Amino acid sequence: MDDAANSGISEPLDLVKLSLGERVFIKLRGDRTVTGVLHAYDAHMNVVLSQVEETIHIVDVTEDGNPLPPRIEKRNLEMLFVRGDGVILISPTQQ
Amino acid sequence: MDSASPQPEEQAAAAGSPSEFLKNIVGKRVKVRIGSGVDYHGLLTCLDGYMNVALEETEEWSNGRKTAEYGDCFLRGNNVLYISVLEAL
Amino acid sequence: MASTILPLELVDRCIGSPIWVLMKNEREFTGTLMGFDDYVNMVLKDVKEYEVTPEGITETELGQTLLNGNNIAMLIPGGRGPKA
Numbered sequence: 001m002d003d004a005a006n007s008g009i010s011e012p013l014d015l016v017k018l019s020l021g022e023r024v025f026i027k028l029r030g031d032r033t034v035t036g037v038l039h040a041y042d043a044h045m046n047v048v049l050s051q052v053e054e055t056i057h058i059v060d061v062t063e064d065g066n067p068l069p070p071r072i073e074k075r076n077l078e079m080l081f082v083r084g085d086g087v088i089l090i091s092p093t094q095q
Numbered sequence: 096m097d098s099a100s101p102q103p104e105e106q107a108a109a110a111g112s113p114s115e116f117l118k119n120i121v122g123k124r125v126k127v128r129i130g131s132g133v134d135y136h137g138l139l140t141c142l143d144g145y146m147n148v149a150l151e152e153t154e155e156w157s158n159g160r161k162t163a164e165y166g167d168c169f170l171r172g173n174n175v176l177y178i179s180v181l182e183a184l
Numbered sequence: 185m186a187s188t189i190l191p192l193e194l195v196d197r198c199i200g201s202p203i204w205v206l207m208k209n210e211r212e213f214t215g216t217l218m219g220f221d222d223y224v225n226m227v228l229k230d231v232k233e234y235e236v237t238p239e240g241i242t243e244t245e246l247g248q249t250l251l252n253g254n255n256i257a258m259l260i261p262g263g264r265g266p267k268a
Contacts (some may be wrong), residue, residue: 009140009141014141091153091166092167113250116227176251178250
């Protein structure tokens with residue numbers, strides 16, 4: 001792949017490699033997202049993050065089965081290991 | 096595809112085969128649909144035998160609405176339902 | 185045993201012809217089969233994607249498409265889809 005414009009990205013994992021030490025956004029299965037500083041990753045996309053903010057999107061259901069408006073829950077974590085099989089998407093955050 | 100078993104990359108790739116298709120679509124505008132039905136539209140930077148994908152200028156579409164934009168984005172291959180080209184080959 | 189045929193030989197004979205792909209969930213695809221690999225990842229052209237819901241079938245047209253073999257349940261050689 002001779003794409004000079006992509007500053008040395010020749011396989012998808014290079015995009016993750018270039019994000020080491022940077023803040024990344026990760027979308028996970030189960031309507032969860034996390035952002036944090038990327039410290040380590042492997043081929044499974046197991047990931048270690050620090051200064052993490054986790055966001056969970058919850059849709060509660062009333063007793064008769066109707067969905068309530070979505071609710072967002074956040075929490076902050078100092079250090080986090082994410083198991084790779086839950087990962088959908090990783091993107092370096094803007095700025 | 097099981098993430099423990101990458102595609103053998105150096106085989107005599109027949110015309111029209113998946114590996115040949117993947118070679119031909121790098122740099123093209125693609126739509127990647129994942130199992131949950133969410134779509135990612137973007138410029139295909141590169142991909143590998145696990146169908147891991149790197150996209151540029153990515154838009155996330157869900158239920159007919161744009162839900163996010165990412166400059167660069169890595170999609171883990173096991174989630175990929177299909178990769179479809181949005182422009183002529 | 186002279187008449188036995190491997191499953192993937194049948195798929196190979198479909199190259200260049202219409203095929204109907206049923207996924208493990210309520211999703212179906214039709215298109216012309218361009219090629220496939222050992223995982224039965226498939227390259228299709230002139231693709232239509234169908235989502236079968238209780239409200240009906242939604243249809244999406246796609247260009248040349250690589251379909252991940254992981255969620256394929258069944259293949260129907262020559263099949264033209266749920267609406268044909």
